[in-house]
Amino acid sequence: MKNIFIIASAFIGIIVGAGFASGQEILQYFTSFGKMGIVGAIVAAVIFAYIGMILMRLGSRLQSENHQEVINKISGRFLGKIIDYILIFVLLGIGIVMIAGSGSILNQQFGLPTMTGTILISILVIITAMTNVDRVVKVIAGLTPLLILSVIFLFLYSMFTMDVSFSSLEGTALSHDSAAGHWLISAINYVSLATVMGASMTLVMGGDEKNEKIASWGGFFGGLGVGILVIINHLTIFANVEAVGSLDMPALGIAANISNMIGGLYAIILFAMVYSSAVSMFFSFGTRFFEPKTPKFKMFVTISVVVGFITSFFGFTELVSFFYPLFGYLGMILIVILIITPFRFQLFKKKQPN
Template sequence: MTQVGLTQARVETQQKTSIPRILTYAGAIVAFLIGSGFATGQEILQYFTSYGYWGVFGTGLLVLALMTYVVIEFFVVGQAKSFDKPSRIFHYYCGKYLGTFFDYFSILFVFLSFAVMVAGAGAVFEEHYGLSKFVGGIGLAVVVGLTVWFGLKNLVDVIGKIGPLIAVIAIALGVLGIVRNPGGIAEGNALLPGLELTQASTNWFMSGLSYVGFCMLWLAAFLTALGKTARSRKEAATGGLVGSVVFSVACIIVGLGLLAHIARVNGTEIPMLVLANDVSPLLAAGISVMILAGIYTTAVPLLWTVSSRFYSDEKPGFKYLTLALAAAGTVVGLVVPFSQMVNVVYVINGYVGILLLLLMLVKTGSRVVLRRAF
């Protein structure tokens, strides 16, 4: 075969896309984002449902647009640049000094988010099973620590398969909540002004920006590393698109389901379990397992992200640091109440994430301008 033929064959191989790989990437994204906050319903309640129609649809569509951009951008840049360290993505968008700030700030935030997952597991065991929160929190930390011990490849294989199933179950529960009380959506929207709901921000628009902001700080290093494993730009972009759309639609549907039963779920730690228990205790038992699976699939990449910032996951130091971080996160997560951690940790970091979003948009805009100019 001629040199030209070899080059053409190589390019064609690189551009091939695999449907199973795309679905695995999408599943990993969904699994990462459906953590304790989403799976329990606490996150959706604070960021979407508490603002009524504007929160569910306004915030939902804003998240759909921005999350799609963010996920594809991280994925595609990770595939194209193949950074030696995933954290280099911050320097790519923000420059040396701001990039260093975001690098270290995101690591602190991701670690605290892991602690939120521990708190969520503890809340499920305490509120649903009637057991000590220490059983749930410590149990989660042990299982997650052992999973991360084996590195990124096994991590993606595990959570990429679980993610779509959790999304389907969460959407089904949201639909069930709507179907069981369709008139409750309008009633719930009317009741909101008289309820003392914990909200992520003063209005739905800032809530949406904050939501995307904290998700970005979660996703940046993980998707950059994941994008590096994609065989083509198309494969990376398609996986990112599917994952972000499925997640955003799930947010809207679950938000409506909670709004239809707002009087019941207001003030609870695990709103999704309230919806399930109203249907059947057996369903609630199954949903509790789904919630724990959702917490697990987010806690794993969060812990991996922090450990991989300091060591390659093939190095012995990575394994020992993982165990130390799992232990430290467990202590933090079991001291502060779950709903309070969601509101404080996610919201504060969401506003910092908005700055990163603006810098990303500037970088993307300048890249497009240069491409057209030359």
């Protein structure tokens, strides 16, 4: 039971990141559909539980040490190559979004120019990518439980203090731009996006667990946990949509409306999560092409971050609106493959330990 809990917690930590914590992606994927967004969030929770179970089970069965090995195994080399390119594209795209997000956090909470945050995080990412990335990411990853507690706190506060009904907020919620044209497509797209972003790490983590049953249940409960967090985050933003719907960082706006101190603390946590995500994305993007810490790797990462910095001027909300649905649609190839994979499990023989 202990190992199941550890795996479930780790899976939640992989999926629940800076984009989720900002509230912007939840606003576009769920809250913009009003009450039907609640149904969409429930559907997403069910799919998350299934996908989490399959990813962990696959990783455990094949004892994977990298995602490419598993992807090629379940999809064939041709489709595997396409999915690999999609994952590479996602790494760069999410890295760019994170740079833009850093500027929005400092601007919204502290009134600093947007460029202050984007310059700061770009410099930090370049420096970190050239030194000890793992240590920094592991330290900041320790903030994930604190982030989850913050999300739950904002939910409880919102539910106990809201003085209007969800029905009266429906019109305001529906007036916001959506990630997709239909609530069901939006929910599937969101799960697809999260899966593409977290598949690599999840498969490798599953490979560390020899017991396939434990890995499967850990992935199931982890996916269910992510789904529950999506539901409560959606309800939180829905309850406050009139006040924070127009902000780049709706969740930060809710925290700031409670008190400046809580808003400041949430901003620090959110900035650290954005920093961690940006480092992970650009570092992984660089290692896909060059050996870490080599001169070519350092130059490549530096150029990539500079490109990300320039692209970030399009704006955080605009970049989320463009990149996230696109990545979600591209990732549906992987989702379809994962859905049919259980019916082909007999084709994959479990690796025997050396």
